[in-house]
Amino acid sequence: MPAHGDLVEIRLGPQRAWMVCHPELTHEVLMDPHTFDKGGPLYDRLGKLMGDGLVTCRQPAHRNKRRLLQPGFHPSYVAHYTDLVAEEAEAVCRAWPAGRTVPVTEAMMTLTTRVISRVLLSDALDDTTANEVRDCLTDIVRGLFVRTVVPIDALFRLPTPANRRYRHALSRLHAIIDTAIAQRRRGADRDDVLGTLLAAARGDGAAAAITDQEVHDHLITLLLTGVEAPALCLADAFSLLARHPEAERRLHAELDAVLPRGRRPGPEDLPHLVHTRCVVLETLRHSSPGWLFTRVATRETELAGCRLPEGATVLYSPYLLHHDSSSFPDPGRFDPDRWLPGKPTAEQRRALMPFSAGNRKCLGDEFAMVEATLALATIAGRRRLRHLPGYVERAPRPAITLGPRSLVMACETRSHMPSGAPDSRTAGDHVVDHT
Numbered sequence: 296m297p298a299h300g301d302l303v304e305i306r307l308g309p310q311r312a313w314m315v316c317h318p319e320l321t322h323e324v325l326m327d328p329h330t331f332d333k334g335g336p337l338y339d340r341l342g343k344l345m346g347d348g349l350v351t352c353r354q355p356a357h358r359n360k361r362r363l364l365q366p367g368f369h370p371s372y373v374a375h376y377t378d379l380v381a382e383e384a385e386a387v388c389r390a391w392p393a394g395r396t397v398p399v400t401e402a403m404m405t406l407t408t409r410v411i412s413r414v415l416l417s418d419a420l421d422d423t424t425a426n427e428v429r430d431c432l433t434d435i436v437r438g439l440f441v442r443t444v445v446p447i448d449a450l451f452r453l454p455t456p457a458n459r460r461y462r463h464a465l466s467r468l469h470a471i472i473d474t475a476i477a478q479r480r481r482g483a484d485r486d487d488v489l490g491t492l493l494a495a496a497r498g499d500g501a502a503a504a505i506t507d508q509e510v511h512d513h514l515i516t517l518l519l520t521g522v523e524a525p526a527l528c529l530a531d532a533f534s535l536l537a538r539h540p541e542a543e544r545r546l547h548a549e550l551d552a553v554l555p556r557g558r559r560p561g562p563e564d565l566p567h568l569v570h571t572r573c574v575v576l577e578t579l580r581h582s583s584p585g586w587l588f589t590r591v592a593t594r595e596t597e598l599a600g601c602r603l604p605e606g607a608t609v610l611y612s613p614y615l616l617h618h619d620s621s622s623f624p625d626p627g628r629f630d631p632d633r634w635l636p637g638k639p640t641a642e643q644r645r646a647l648m649p650f651s652a653g654n655r656k657c658l659g660d661e662f663a664m665v666e667a668t669l670a671l672a673t674i675a676g677r678r679r680l681r682h683l684p685g686y687v688e689r690a691p692r693p694a695i696t697l698g699p700r701s702l703v704m705a706c707e708t709r710s711h712m713p714s715g716a717p718d719s720r721t722a723g724d725h726v727v728d729h730t
């Protein structure tokens with residue numbers, strides 16, 4: 296599409312829509328949320344699911360909601376979650392014996408479900424319920440995309456197995472959240488996101504009290520956003536590393552030096568996990584889980600010299616921007632070194648938008664970066680994952696998010712180089728213990 300211009304008119308079924316194809320034009324749209332508000336087919340559908348939560352709410356309601364939730368995900372606060380992430384990543388390693396085939400995507404979904412549910416609800420969900428939440432989210436996300444691109448509600452009322460699965464997953468997720476809220480109200484206060492929401496519902500603090508429905512909508516929203524994208528990012532990172540031995544070798548060298556003998560990473564290690572963070576960033580560039588988003592013009596306006604009517608659907612795509620060779624040379628190549636300190640240009644930093652930009656930028660951006668960096672460091676420090684014989688790299692299949700939905704890999708245990716040992720290994724010959 297960029298070959299056709301910076302703003303390209305397309306058809307979405309019977310509707311006209313405009314795709315923004317240039318990073319600066321995308322910033323222009325995202326920095327003017329009063330003209331380009333949340334809306335369009337994606338958000339209309341998501342609104343039915345998430346109610347009036349932070350992701351779907353319109354601009355006038357946004358600021359208060361964001362203020363309420365921001366503190367728990369503020370960059371200065373996310374270091375509080377490092378132990379929790381490392382603990383859950385260690386649990387993944389324990390469940391992955393050497394020589395076995397392991398369900399990578401499923402395990403990453405379990406990890407991110409457990410992490411976000413502990414951040415939101417402390418220990419309110421036992422293991423079985425957390426797994427049930429994970430499965431419900433998988434079914435919901437699967438059903439959502441088709442409902443977005445085929446906006447014919449009658450089709451989804453038919454009693455097909457897929458429709459029944461979607462409805463069941465939705466009602467179970469709502470019920471699990473209602474139970475967690477009711478239990479907390481009967482018990483003691485906790486210092487977590489639910490604690491913040493219930494204090495706001497009691498009217499504690501300066502702002503007007505929020506409703507019980509808002510408490511529920513916020514939790515659904517954060518579960519839906521906090522599980523799938525980070526899990527797909529991690530699964531993709533393992534898949535890409537297995538196909539790029541030089542990048543994997545550099546990652547292992549860093550992990551062996553920073554976390555000798557598989558030491559658990561803490562917040563003080565984050566500044567030293569430079570390659571690990573580069574792998575996460577490059578995975579988010581190469582295979583951005585959030586790939587397509589919509590906005591709606593709240594009034595007639597002009598964009599890139601084109602008049603857009605009120606109600607026009609405008610789309611932007613991190614995937615498209617990240618794969619434009621004028622921003623990123625050889626964009627199909629996975630090259631974590633692009634992000635080494637001092638390497639990316641100011642234009643490349645602006646063109647990288649896996650978490651969007653402006654006031655609707657991802658609430659969990661720094662949290663997700665810390666989560667993915669620490670989970671990758673913990674798991675890749677102890678386990679090496681290989682693609683199974685016959686593995687074929689496939690083009691991404693469009694869904695609400697992009698990523699390997701059912702990745703299975705072979706697991707080997709790594710033994711560690713002693714701290715400070717010189718890194719004299721060549722691509723792919725790092726120390727692997729096959730016992």
Ligand code: HEM
Binds near residue numbers: 520522524525652
């Ligand atoms: C790798 C992981 C993640 C990616 C790639 C990602 C991506 C994004 C993107 C692109 C948006 C903006 C959507 C738009 O412009 O329409 C967004 C918004 C949002 N994300 Fe994330 N996200 C990730 C993780 C998380 C996590 C862990 C949370 C949970 C705390 C979260 C919560 C949210 C929320 C609440 C919003 C709406 C913010 C607002 O409108 O003020 N995300 N995310």
